[in-house]
Amino acid sequence: MKVPFNYLPFQFSNTSPYFKEWKNLIKSSDFTLGKYVKNFENKFANYIGVKHCVSTNNGTDALILSLKAAGIKKGDEVITVCNSFYATTGAIVDCGAKPIFVDCDERYQIDINQIEKVITRKTKAILPVHWGGASPDMNKILKISKKHNIKIIEDACMGIGAKINNKSPGTFGEVNAFSMHPLKSLNVMGDGGMIVTNNDKIAKWLYKYRNHGMVDRDNIDIWGVNTRLQPFQAIVAMIELKKVDKIIKKRSENAKVLDRELSKLNEVEIPKRPKNYKETFALYMAKFKKREKLKKFLLKNKIEVKIHYPKPLHLQKPSMTLGYKKYDFPCAENQAKELLTLPVHQYLSRDQLNFMIKKIKDFYVR
Ligand SMILES: Cc1ncc(COP(=O)(O)O)c(C=O)c1O
Structure with a gap:
């Protein structure tokens, strides 16, 4: 039996709803921004519970533009976590600012107890990540940000559909970024991103900046860039947005089965899942003893696991010039050695889940 990691062929097996809308788009030739993009932006803002959504080409651009909109510039320091995707740090560096890493905790989220220790006069923002689709304690981060008068910019790229005390990621920071990359709960046959904010002034600047700074065809207000979401992707996003909550429900059910069965094994450590947090399960991660051998064994049995x-991030080549070294962040370094990501997607059958669980159990009792 095969247990695939990739769910995209199943997700897009029925192409007719997309082609139906794309035909209308092609007839309208509304190919740059336009009504399809605007429609999606309105729907997404409503879904998250914010005033404004500014769509972009991808999540990385959404992060870069969020940081710029918050005024982050050369010489500033931005505190972030050392276990994320490259884009979180890349975006900070792209703005000319310095990333200041802190370790993660046992839920693989930024360790909030480490944040205040690295605040300096140059600290302008905290960039917490909703890593894997789970969330750090945003209310505590909010308290730190208020106490020190530092902005929060959320990397909520994996957090579409998550909740913290019934509040969505993207509603805590001043200006926050989401991604619609294929690995995300809302994905669009390619790239896409969104910035959300309740700040009218910031939204106004972002609408202009992501579109060359234009106010109309013949005039610009500011020098900007082109990082527009494509209407073809906006159409996919509109269709997929309606499915997100159902997708997360199914993923959560699968995760529950995995949690229950794998927690019976001494060799597996499942992260705590506090009741008031709803996860997207973009990634189902747990710590496994003898990870490398287990990974090989599962791949040999056609169970497509990932790491x-x-x-x-602090041990990646460009971080060396920032002065980071091995053993700086023991929790993240330990997780890098032991974490394994299992397929958890909404198209897995109960048989596939049971097969995966059985093989993991077999591996440890061999
Ligand atoms: C945590 C995180 N931040 C940023 C990104 C960047 O998003 P994108 O690939 O849409 O540029 C991703 C995903 O790829 C991500 O997982």
Whole structure:
């Protein structure tokens, strides 16, 4: 039996709803921004519970523009976590600012107890990540940000559909980023991103900046860039947005089965899942003893597991010039050695889940 990690062929097996809308789009030739993009932006803002959504080309651009909109510039320091995707740190560096890493906790989220220790006069923002689709304690981060008068910019790229005390990621920071990359709960046959904010002034600047700074065809207000969401993707996003909550429900049910069965094994450590947090399960991660051998064994049995990621950000080549070294962040370094990501997607059958669980159990009792 095969247990695939990739769910995209199943998700897009029926192409007719997309082609139906794309035909209308092609007839209208509304190919740059236009009504399809605007429609989606309104729907997404409503879904998250914010005033404004500014769509972009991808999540990385959404992060870069969020940081710029918050005024982050050369010489500033931005506190972030060392276990994320490259884009979180890349975006900070792209703005000319310095990433200041802190370790993660046992839920793989930024360790909130480490944040205040690295605040300096140059600290302008905290960039917490909703890693794997789970969330750090945003209310505590909010308290730190208020106490020190530092902005929050959320990397909520994996957090579409998550909740913290019934509040969505993207509603805590001043200006926050989401991604619609294929690995995300809302994905669009390619790239896409969104910035959300309740700040009218910031939204106004972002609408202009992502579209060359234009106010109309012949005039610009500011120098900007082109990082527009494509209407073809906006149409996919509109269709997929309606499915997100159902997708997360199914993923959560699968995760519950995995949690229950795998927690019976001494060799597996499942992260705590506090009741008031709803996860998207973009990634189902747990710590496994003898991870490398287990990974090989599962792949040999056609169970497509992954690692996110084997090397934390502070140990990546460009971090060396920032002065980071091995053993700086023991929790993240330990997780890099032991974490494994299992398929958890909404198209897995109960047989596939049971097969995966059985093989993991077999591996440890061999
Ligand atoms: C946590 C995180 N931040 C940023 C990104 C960047 O998003 P994108 O791939 O849409 O540029 C991703 C996903 O790829 C991500 O998982």
